[in-house]
Amino acid sequence: MSERQKEIKDGLDRWRETRGRMADRDCRFETVSSLPVNDLYTPLDLTDFDYMRDLGFPGDYPYTRGVQGNMYRGRLWTMRQFAGFATASDSNRRYKYLLEKGQTGLSVAFDMPTIMGYDSDHPRALGEVGRVGVAIDSLQDMETLFDGIPLDQVSTSMTINAPASIIWCMYIATGEKQGVPSEKLTGTIQNDILKEYIAQKSWIFPPEPSMRLITDIFAYACRHVPKWNTVSISGYHIREAGSTAAQELAFTLADGFAYVEAGIAAGLDVDEFAPRLSFFFNAHIDFFEEIAKYRAARRIWARRMKEKYGAKNPKSWLLRFHTQTAGCSLTAQQPENNIVRTAYEAMGAVLGGTQSLHTNSMDEVLALPTEKAVQIALRTQQILAHETGVANVIDPLAGSYYVEALTSKMEAEAERYFEEIEKRGGVLAAIDQNFFQQEIADAAYHYQRAIDSRQRIQVGVNEFVNPGETVDIEILKIDPQIEKDQVARLQKLRRERDNIRVRETLDALRRACAGTENAIPRILDCVRAYATEGEMIQVMREVFGEYKEKPTF
Known part of the structure; x- marks a missing residue:
């Protein structure tokens, strides 16, 4: 221990002796994922920390501080509201409304029949058409969905997985109809089938042919749709299923590595397809834990891509990600509180360096959002960008003893999971063994028990409840016609x-x-x-x- 460290330790011991006489609140001091949190962080928590190795500068390897050198001083994140309901024409009107209000990218939500690969007249589609997203049966619907929206001027994200290859081709063909060549199309197809087996459960085919379709997309996009993000490797749904932040981080990156290995096995050079892989993370309510998760994700991805997979193109090292605020943190009780939750979650995503962001509407726990609720959610991002000052400084929390220690802790937790997954034979084998599924189920159970026992406070649910209160907000209803x-x-x-x-x-x-x-x-x-x-x-x-x-x- 250096003289300086000894000086800090002696001072910390004196402080703790005095502070020990002060009573703490009767609660657990831990993150939302149950990681214990110290009362104070000092340089002693960063004894193995090396600035250039672990932090560096924005836009420089290992990208802990961000993937662009100037981050939001150069360009704000893309403001992308997830939207889609009823028919293609209904959703088209909503997209135009959002673009008029200042949204800078589109994000398409599909209904359950479309997600599961059924046409709207299939018996299994009965009662579900247009309910939780837009119904897309053919190119005709896709043409209507983007009527009057020039596809060479807007970036589109589409949340679809098992039928991703089909929906993507419909988008490409719609561009052709508009006179927009595929080389000019920009956007993202989620196309993350591994997380479906792990968490969301909207699969169709077995893993092997599903992975074959994904590598087919890699190969085709390299040559014909070079600006398109071919997979949005999604931790969002893993977190919504009940995982901890560390599980979301580890399982998402493990899926990403599996796609990289599949592409290489299919005969593609890693630098052909890896630059167009993107990620999709959850922005949960624990402010610092989420920021640390994003920073750790960039660092892990960069090191693995360079050191394990031999990627030589720096663009292959970049972990670019979209973020959506946590739907599972919203409550049906006192739904206006969800506006506040979403604002804090959005700020965490921005301070963590996201490239695009969706802010949930206050009523999404009850139904698809109304136009008023969507506008409030979008305005939340605009206030964040233009009024709070958080976009002025790049990675302003860097150097915080707590944030850096927590970032390293998240990295270590992820590495522990990578070792376990490797022991089990890799991602596909671990899925077959129900490893991911059981880990998430256990975490969800632990979290819910903490709420039920009031060890964790959820405002308006198990504390600060107004007796006899009823929910009185407008709800969007889908006409059965x-x-x-x-x-x-x-x-x-x-x-x-x-x-x-x-x-x-x-x-x-x-x-x-x-x-x-x-x-x-x-x-x-x-x-x-x-x-x-x-x-x-x-x-x-x-x-x-x-x-x-x-x-x-």
């Missing part, structure tokens, strides 16, 4: 299209899926012929089969 109209349009399309051409393109898709040909050009042919999503998915089901999760007890 919407489903009938969507089904009628779909059936009219099937009657009027060239069905011989549709059958030819579907047969070609079947041959591609059964062989080794890249499936994306064949999917594009089907889309251009106005084959429906359900028809294409059915061909793939027949070739690939369906995934069934192993039960665990």
Whole structure:
């Protein structure tokens, strides 16, 4: 121990002796993920910390301080509100409303039939069409969804996974219809099937053919859609399922490494596809823990990509990410409190260096958001950007003893999980063993027990409750007629299209899926012929089969 460290330790001991006579509040001092928090942090908590190795400068390896050299002094984060409901025309009106209010990117939410690969007239779609997102059955719907929105001037994120290849091809074909070549399209397709097996559960095919479709997208995008983010590797849904921050960090990055390994195994050079991988994280309510999570994520990714996977292009080392405030932190009770929660979560995401951000609306725990609630959520970002001053300084919390110690703690926790996943044979094997699923379930149970026992306070839920209070806010309701109209349009399309051409393109898709040909050009042919999503998915089901999760007890 150096003389300086000894001096600090002696001073800390004296302070603790005095401070020990002061009573603490009767509560647990820990993060929302149950990591214990010291009462005070000093340089003694950073004895192994090396500025250049662990921190460096913004835009420089290992990117702990951010992936751009000037961060928000150069350009603010993209303000992207997740939206989609009812029909394509209804959602189109909402997108134009958001763009008029100052939103700078679009983010598409799809309904459950679309997410699960069913057309709107399928028996399993009954009662679900347009309920939690927009119904997209064919290229016709995608054309309507983006009518009057020039795709060479807007960046679009689409939250779709098992049918991602089909929805992406519909977007590419819509660009063609607008006269926008695929080389000019910018945006992100979530396309993260591994987290579906781990947390969200909206899979269709088994893991192996699902991964094949993803590497097909990698290869096609490299050559034809070079500005597109081909996967949004998502920790968001892992966190929404109940994981801790460390689990979200570790499981998300482990999935990312699995995609990298799959791309390499498919014969692609890592620097061909890795620069277009992006990430999607949750912004939960524990302010400092979330900031530390983002900083640790950048550092881990950069080191692994350079040192393990041999990436030589610095763009392959960059962990670029979108953030959404935590839906699971919102409450149905006293929903106006959700505006405050979302504001704090958004600030954490910005101080953590996000590239784009979605702020949840106060009513999303009850229904799809109303226009008023969406505007408040968007204004939250605009106030954050233009009034609070947080965008003026790059990584302003760097050097904080607490933030740096917590960043290193998050990194260490993630490394511990990586070792365990490796012992189990990798991500696919760990999924098959229900490892991720059990870890998340245990964490969710622990968190809920803490709320139920009032060891963790949730304002308006288990404390600060107003007796007899009722929720009195406007709720968006979807007219049942919407489903009938969507089904009628779909059936009219099937009657009027060239069905011989549709059958030819579907047969070609079947041959591609059964062989080794890249499936994306064949999917594009089907889309251009106005084959429906359900028809294409059915061909793939027949070739690939369906995934069934192993039960665990």
